[in-house]
Amino acid sequence: MRQILWFRRDLRISDSALLHYAREDVLPLFIFDKNILDLLPRNDKRVSFIYQSVLSLKKQLQGLGLDLALFYGDPVEVLGSFVGEFDEVLCSCDFDAYAIKRDKEVEEFFPIRRFYDSFLIHPQEALKSDGTAYKVFTAFYKNLKPLWQSDSIEEYKISDTIKLSPYDYSFVPTLEDIGFEQQKLSDFLSESVDSLIAEFLPKLEKYQESRDYFALDGTSKLSTHLRFGLISPKQIFNQVKSYKNSEFFIRELFWREFYNSILYHFPYSQFENFNKKNILWNQNQEAFRAWCEGNTGVPIIDAGMQHLNATGEMHNRLRMVVASFLTKNLFLPWQWGAQYFALKLLDYETSSNVGSWQWGASTGADSVPYFRIFNPYTQSAKFDKEGIFIKSVLTELADVEPKLLHKENAEAIVNIKHSRAEAISKFKRV
């Protein structure tokens, strides 16, 4: 059996379904996909992260006596050039609209064997007793109790029959060759997953209390590594499970599963309100630009957005606060915010992003009720009382007394109390 191992969002060698199901005579490859890359700006930070991760994967595979062939082009053409030389393509499942179309085209000339190793469960395996999908997280989670109560979940082992197919593996394009400039990434993004986990484990016990304080470093920061498969969710589960107070953290991993299940079963929700309510959002482009640029006059919003623009990162609590501000105070469509996050977030994942935006906009599955609206000033007073995060980004506010950062002022583009009341009355009408 001659197999192509097509690495995509699974850039690792441990708990790898591809390396487990590889038999003999394999061509491991990664394609820098022109169709995706050509749409991105030259300074896209994710491409720098993917590039460094692909080179690291190549090294790890070489350590196993294997290698990774690199390509820059259209995957259908690249794979098409191997017809007759290989019997099948092995790859990890990908459910976004482009990936589904691309894989269908490849399947016209190559059988594809897909593996579900980027998530803990396949959405088809987490259904209600009547065979329909869960729409509420708590019920979804409860149903999966046997899984999250287990001590560990079996990981894939590397097959011992793999033999590398002869090929010229020497081509390594530079970032410039594929149209991008090297971007500066935060140091933790160059750390190995093992060291990230080792740093996080001592914080795990206090995770539930500290995770919302965005000036503290209380979360795992694993989302980008998880997104591109440098670690699998199974591996994270297995590493944290035996630790004290790991339940709350594990529950967060299952939010990722829940949103994946929602997108899988309700693909329309990528673009439309999950609850199908017809909300007449404002269309104010100027207010949207101010939000994107972090220029709203509300310190916590501006610090969150400017930090996102500079680093590609944003703490979960800040994501919730800026999402609430956009959809409730500016009353702009959640789709605008979700699309902006899609351009900027290093850990961008369609399912988690869309699911979380709809949750915040009160249009989603298990969504926050429309009358629960975050007050950005109360949020910053609670979670960044001394203004440590805000001042680290908005350096021009360094000398401002912290409590003034949490007080509404005339410079803000919107009045929180009035806009809140207006949003509630608009929601009430639908």
Ligand SMILES: Cc1cc2nc3c(=O)[nH]c(=O)nc-3n(C[C@H](O)[C@H](O)[C@H](O)COP(=O)(O)OP(=O)(O)OC[C@H]3O[C@@H](n4cnc5c(N)ncnc54)[C@H](O)[C@@H]3O)c2cc1C
């Ligand atoms: C508006 C909005 C958009 C978001 N977009 C994304 C996105 O595109 N990609 C993404 O990975 N996460 C997204 N999230 C969820 C969450 O903010 C990030 O997963 C988290 O901030 C990543 O940091 P961490 O790895 O330190 O998280 P930790 O707190 O350490 O959590 C561990 C892991 O659990 C998962 N997780 C945690 N919280 C959530 C959540 N609320 N929903 C789904 N999974 C969760 C992530 O995989 C995360 O890496 C979004 C949240 C909001 C409110």
